[in-house]
Amino acid sequence: MINFVTHNLNKFNEINAIMENNKIGISMVKLEYEEIQADSTEYISNDSCKKLVNVVDSPYFIDDTGLYIEDLNGFPGPYASYVQETLGNKNIIKLASGSKAYFKTVISFYYNRIYQFTGILHGKISDRERGENKFGYDPIFVPENSDQTLAELSLEEKNRISHRSKAINNLISFLIENNIK
């Protein structure tokens, strides 16, 4: 059993669906830990992952996901969840409707040492909120080669293309190759 340290049930559900398809069991560990301020999601995630050694049973992993909007010089970047809670989607549309943007997920996995797996999804900011699955920026993010926002897709459809699923699939390949369960 692999521990996933998060208090975000949406993240857990997305990742758990992919893991179940691959017959890998994960367990949600709700735990508060401090994150540093930095421009790089990889750097923040590595630092957080290190802090959990001797706190959480290994193997474990964490998910750090940032949104990088081109017209806003990469804002909100790694501060995506703080900005979601304060500005919210309406203000992001006001500032950046039509701008290119990408999501990046960094998975930091600990098993004797830290391994990182990333996934990126390119797209643009929509001109209004659309879709029922109101997780974070999903209602205002239109993936490349799509007319729908991420929030208009089913979980299955989202997991076929998303930044998070790409990162997790990289982790899964690694787990299988190294026979880690």
Place this chain on the structure above:
Amino acid sequence: MINFVTHNLNKFNEINAIMENNKIGISMVKLEYEEIQADSTEYISNDSCKKLVNVVDSPYFIDDTGLYIEDLNGFPGPYASYVQETLGNKNIIKLASGSKAYFKTVISFYYNRIYQFTGILHGKISDRERGENKFGYDPIFVPENSDQTLAELSLEEKNRISHRSKAINNLISFLIENNIK
């Protein structure tokens, strides 16, 4: 001599002017250190100050300043400098022109233990950038009981009313009372 750990020359100049008026010598120590992510400027500042023990000669202090905009649920808060670098003042005006706002400076001073001194300046976000002293949000912040932005004031005028000077004056009183030089 008291060490001020910062790499922001504007902050140093503001504080040095007040210190000189009180015949207190400070020295600028340029040093990179990691800050944690948190909603509370006091908490972040306390954590940073602790990390500098055994790194910087005591007594030393740091300055953490946040901008809290009422219409944006307190955004950008402690992330003021990251947001200044990415969104910039024009985007803040687009989102929050006319909104009430306040600056808060937290000074964490280390001398055998940590002491914190704070200063707040209430005001509002202007409808355009005004003023020559283009330090951070100063061109778009109009203090209470003023028609001018902070950037239209001379350093002397700014230091008479600012969040930073209030915090520093609290520190100075403490230094004098306890005869710390």
